[in-house]
Amino acid sequence: MFPLKDAEMGAFTFFASALPHDVCGSNGLPLTPNSIKILGRFQILKTITHPRLCQYVDISRGKHERLVVVAEHCEQSLEDLLRERKPVSYPKVLCIAFEVLQGLQYMNKHGIVHRALSPHNILLDRKGHVKLAKFGLYHMTAYGDDVDFPIGYPSYLAPEVIAQGIFKTSDHVPSEKPLPSGPKSDVWSLGIILFELCVGRKLFQSLDISERLKFLLTLDCVDDTIIVLAEEHGCLDIIKELPENVTHLLKKCLTFHPSKRPTPDELMQDKVFSEVSPLYTPFTKPASLFSSSLRCADLTLPEDISQLCEDINSDYLAERSIEEVYYLWCLAGGDLEKELVNKEIIRSKPPICTLPNFLFEDGESFGQGRDRSSLLDDTTVTLSLCQLRNRLKDVGGEAFYPLLEDDQSNLPHSNSNNELSAAATLPLIIRERDTEYQLNRIILFDRLLKAYPYKKNQIWKEARVDIPPLMRGLTWAALLGVEGAIHAKYDAIDKDTPIPTDRQIEVDIPRCHQYDELLSSPEGHAKFRRVLKAWVVSHPDLVYWQGLDSLCAPFLYLNFNNEALAYACMSAFIPKYLYNFFLKDNSHVIQEYLTVFSQMIAFHDPELSNHLNEIGFIPDLYAIPWFLTMFTHVFPLHKIFHLWDTLLLGNSSFPFCIGVAILQQLRDRLLANGFNECILLFSDLPEIDIERCVRESINLFCWTPKSATYRQHAQPPKSASDSSGVRSSTPYFSTECPDPPKTDLSRESIPLNDLKSEVSPRISAEDLIDLCELTVTGHFKTPTKKTKSSKPKLLVVDIRNSEDFIHVASFPLKGHVVEAMNISGIPLNSDS
Structure with missing residues (x-):
């Protein structure tokens, strides 16, 4: 998104049309509320960025199908020029027309038609340039089908729109929908507006609405x-x-028959703009992260480096993107509904005044006055940034431009750096709500991600502290090592041809995280379908298992408008943490995984492990959904985000530690119950403190020897450097390499039956040497103790008989570990 600059943020509200509660769709499920549908369609509008369009920022869903839309806003509009009741100069009229056509042309390229073009929706920034507002209303409401008011204004509607009339359809009443309006309808609206500017007055003011519409339809019978x-x-x-050129433009725009009327793109090429068009530079959308185009291709530096600072605004907040400013506005206490209430856009009505006069037993009511709140209130309320600016008044300018090469601190420098350092030690949920802290973290991650993959290791380093929610999607992609032309790869995958798994995908999607408004929308379902199908088609050696949809959900939610990135993240995540889990016959992979998990429980909590084994409550009964979906099937998305922020910093063994941490939170209840009670407990998993789970899983990971979680079916180790030449980052919980090279001292695989027979995990000789703090010296390369004063990390128990133990202890070269304990002479029984 563009920087906020001199613009402001505005909000307007409307109601989606309500659906009957007792009607189901063709699939037998309850109808999706129209507000949910609008919310899903709205998302694509956030990606449409152009200097002539007001940037859409967010949409919020309230009670009773109310929706509040936040977008870029300017106080002045063409309506203000018309209030002066003076004709606008002809050169200015041509400039306004050309700038409006620029916006319309760009919208049309993205399949968007305005349909609500009017003087008060054509805003003017402080430099007098045009910005089109509310250009997405027609698209997000399904061409007006999901609201109870028409899209457009009677005086500016094209004749073909009026002739078509108002036509509403619904999911539960099958009917033929009319064709939606095309780009040429906006050209007619523009013609009426330009006519008004030329004559300095508004048209049709003396006519009521019905007479206006009749008059516009009679223009078919006139010559001029x-x-x-x-x-x-x-x-x-x-x-x-x-x-003559202005008259020519008006006639082109006000051509009655749409077949003879030009489109915005055709009109821009007309000779009438031959003198105007050279004044404007064609818009080129900036390259984004993971874009196939070179981000620095159009970068030009002035000869005098001081010129770079001339355009820098002292209002540093205005240099941030409008998305970031809105996010910080919300953190600083911004409340959309409160702003609308203060401006009397939202008015409360006493409940007794809404009662009907007559009510049937089946629920049908009569005698209620028409609720005009369901109609469109076109007022846009400007959101004040005073509270946010006041909150950030102590933040210095250097905080907005942190030096990435300075490794003195994880936090950017500012006048309140001590407060930021203190904030970094607070609980995560508090840090995520701290406006100043989030500002610094967002700016830092934004700069680091722009330097990806060069700053890959520093991104890992900063992610150890926390990941700002606004930057989570791109940060996860960087942690997973996503690179290359991801959009070209995704577009090349056939996502349309029917495949056998289509039916199962269709069944699973309506059950996947449907409490979330975004993922439950029809647009979310369609994106789910395409991403899952792309993964299945592009991995012919693997198959679709139930649970893959849950695994996809976090990536799709964070990259809702970037399916290619969601697919790329998912494709990088599965081989790292779920290697071969989606084979057609994955029983051997899952059985090995569950056996290692069972050994991990025994390693960290022997008492709990013994109890669960005694009652027969084995991991096969509860842990398969955990690991097959990496906990996305059992936790809501807001918990998954915090859990995966940490998971992505560990290696493929880290999920074991998360599983053990969950069991330890339930430890007392598990130890106190038998098999049946445990089954009931896990059928509806109790509330889990996810922050505590993260802390404990990190500790468990650090306490676990790396070879204890060795799996034969884990992903094979990668080469030392990836294709980009950037050294792969290591998990931050450990100083060990995530994929250590295999040596003679590494742990060897054993048959699955033998692995199941062992209660506790094995460790490799390599880990033994490391934990005993032994070092290799001398000609015979015999491990010896590094220091005698260090505290042992491991107690070695030698099970040989006492005679052999005494003999080897006297001759260390024959296989004796210093400080090992021999227990062969001690009788062992159940009481010892």
Whole structure:
């Protein structure tokens, strides 16, 4: 998104049409509320960025199908020019027309039609340039089908739109939908607006709505629409004095038959703009992260480096993107509904005044007054940034431009750096709500991600502290090592041809995290379907298992408008943490995984392990959904985000530690219950403190020898460096390499049956040497103790008989570990 600059943020609200509660769709499920549908369609509008369009920022869903839309806003509009009741100069009219056409042309390229073009929706920034507002209302409401008000204004509707009439359809009443309006309808609206600017007055003010519509339809019978309009409004003299090129433009726009009317793109090529078009530089959308184009391709530096600082605004907040400013505004206490209430856009009505006069037993009511709140209130309320600016008044300018090469601190420098350092030690949930702290973290991660993959290791380093929610999607992609032309790869995958798994995917999606408004929308379902299908098609050696949809959900939620990145993240995540889990016959992989998990429970909590084994409550009964979906099937998304922020910093063994940490939170209840009670407990998993789970899983990971979690079916170790030449980062919980090279001292695989027969995990000789703090010296390369004063990390128990133990203890070269304990002479029984 573009920086906020001199613009402001505005909010407007409307109601989606309500659906009957007792009707189901064709799939037998309850109908999706229209507000959810609108919310899903709205998301694509956030990606449409152009200097002539007001940037959409967010949409919020409230009670009773209310929706609040936040977008870029400017106080001045063409409506203000018309209030002066003076004709606008002809050169300015041409410039306004060209800038409006620039916005319309860009919208049309993305399949968007305005349909609500009017003087008060054509805003003017402080430099006098055009910005089109509310251009997405027609798209997000399914061409007006999901609301109870028409899209557009009677005076500016094209004749073909009026002739079509208002037509509403619904999911539960099958009917043929009319064709939606095309780009040419906006050209007619523009023609009426330009006519008004030329004559300095608004048209049709003396006519009521029905008469306006009838008059516009009768223009089919006239030869010259411009003359008829001028005569009707007493401005024929002004029209006759217009330059020929302006008259030519008006006639082009106000061509009655849409088949003969030009599109915005065609009109921009007309000779009428031959003198205007050279004044404007064609817009080029900036390259984004993971884009196939070179981000620095158009970078030019001035000869005098001091010129770079000339355009820097002292208002540093205005240099941040409008998305970031809105996010910080919310953290600083911004409340959309409160802003609308203060401006009396939202008005409360006493409940007793809403009661009907007559009510049938089946629920049908009569005698209620028409609720005009369901109609569109076109007022846009400006969101004040005073509270946010006041909150950030102590933040210095250097905080907005942190030095990435300075490794003195994880936090950027500012006047309140001590407070930031203190904030970094607070609980995560508090840090995520701290406005100043989040500002610094967002700016730092934004700069680091722009330097990816060069700053890959520093991204890992900063992610150890925390990941700002606003930057989580791109940060996860960086942690997973996503690179290359991901969009070209995703687009090349056939996602349309029917495949056998289509039916199962269709069944699973409506059950996957449907409490979330975004993922439950029809747009979310369609994106789910495409991403899952792309993964299945591009991995022919693997199959779709139930649970893959849950695994996809976090990536899709964070990258809702970037399916290619969601697919790339998912494709990088599965081989790292779920290698071969989605084979057609994955029983051997899952059985090995569950056996190692069972050994991990025994390693960290022997008492709990013995109890669960005694009652027969084995991991096969509860842990398969945990690991097959990496806990996305058992936790809501807001918990998964915090859990995966840590998971992605560990290696493929870290999920074992998360599983053990969950069991330890339930430890007392598990030890106190038998098999049946444990089954009931896990059928509806109790509330888990996810922050505690993360802390304990990190500790468990650090306490676990790396070879204890060795799996034969884990992902094979990668080469020392990846394709980009950047050294792969190591898990931050350990100083060990995530994929250590295999040596003679490494742990060897054993048959699955033998592995199941062992209660506790094995460790490798390599780990033994490391934990005993032994070092290799001398000609015979015999491990010896590094220091005698260090505290042992491991107690070695030698099970040989006492005679052999005494003999080897006297001759260390024959296989004796210093400080090992021999227990062969001690009788062992159940009481010892």
